[in-house]
Amino acid sequence: NAGVTQTPKFRVLKTGQSMTLLCAQDMNHEYMYWYRQDPGMGLRLIHYSVGEGTTAKGEVPDGYNVSRLKKQNFLLGLESAAPSQTSVYFCASRKAGGANEQFFGPGTRLTVL
Amino acid sequence: GQNIDQPTEMTATEGAIVQINCTYQTSGFNGLFWYQQHAGEAPTFLSYNVLDGLEEKGRFSSFLSRSKGYSYLLLKELQMKDSASYLCAVRVTTGGSYIPTFGRGTSLIVHP
Numbered sequence: 001n002a003g004v005t006q007t008p009k010f011r012v013l014k015t016g017q018s019m020t021l022l023c024a025q026d027m028n029h030e031y032m033y034w035y036r037q038d039p040g041m042g043l044r045l046i047h048y049s050v051g052e053g054t055t056a057k058g059e060v061p062d063g064y065n066v067s068r069l070k071k072q073n074f075l076l077g078l079e080s081a082a083p084s085q086t087s088v089y090f091c092a093s094r095k096a097g098g099a100n101e102q103f104f105g106p107g108t109r110l111t112v113l
Numbered sequence: 114g115q116n117i118d119q120p121t122e123m124t125a126t127e128g129a130i131v132q133i134n135c136t137y138q139t140s141g142f143n144g145l146f147w148y149q150q151h152a153g154e155a156p157t158f159l160s161y162n163v164l165d166g167l168e169e170k171g172r173f174s175s176f177l178s179r180s181k182g183y184s185y186l187l188l189k190e191l192q193m194k195d196s197a198s199y200l201c202a203v204r205v206t207t208g209g210s211y212i213p214t215f216g217r218g219t220s221l222i223v224h225p
Contacts (some may be wrong), residue, residue, distance in 0.1 A: 043215040050210050090156070092187075099163070104155035104156050107155055
């Protein structure tokens with residue numbers, strides 16, 4: 001099992017450009033999450049999904065959109081990138097059920113110039 | 114909203130014991146997780162508490178007091194490889210879903 005994978009690992013964008021970050025999991029998990037991690041700020045939830053075809057906003061959703069067309073994939077889109085979106089982005093997935101922990105992908109380091 | 118507090122940084126000596134505290138104020142509490150994150154890597158799961166008391170797993174233990182909104186992670190027989198950031202995450206029930214909120218993390222430095 002590959003677990004949770006993220007594509008790409010690194011990206012540099014210019015302000016105003018768009019891009020999509022792909023998260024894939026092969027564990028048949030119901031829940032998937034997108035976080036951003038900035039120095040001194042911890043992990044902040046952007047959007048999450050509790051199942052195929054469903055998405056919901058997290059703590060910091062502005063400037064991002066998501067889609068979960070297939071159970072194993074969760075896409076994070078930036079329509080018009082801004083320097084404030086420079087961050088490390090982590091995807092996570094979790095099996096439904098109370099005690100189940102999140103499994104994290106390796107992260108995508110995004111720089112917006 | 115949720116409020117989770119952890120110390121920013123701690124230092125300890127190899128072979129010693131260290132306790133990392135986490136306090137929280139939240140509604141809809143439904144469990145507390147601890148994760149370990151080495152620099153440049155993804156967080157990995159350490160422990161889960163939902164009832165009051167101590168959970169022990171090898172060198173790591175985690176304690177929860179729901180009435181006090183308090184948890185701690187205890188690391189025994191510290192090793193250099195334990196130098197990492199330790200994240201406390203409180204899970205709440207929102208609209209029927211379990212949503213975790215992370216603290217800012219505690220950076221632990223273990224020195225010889």
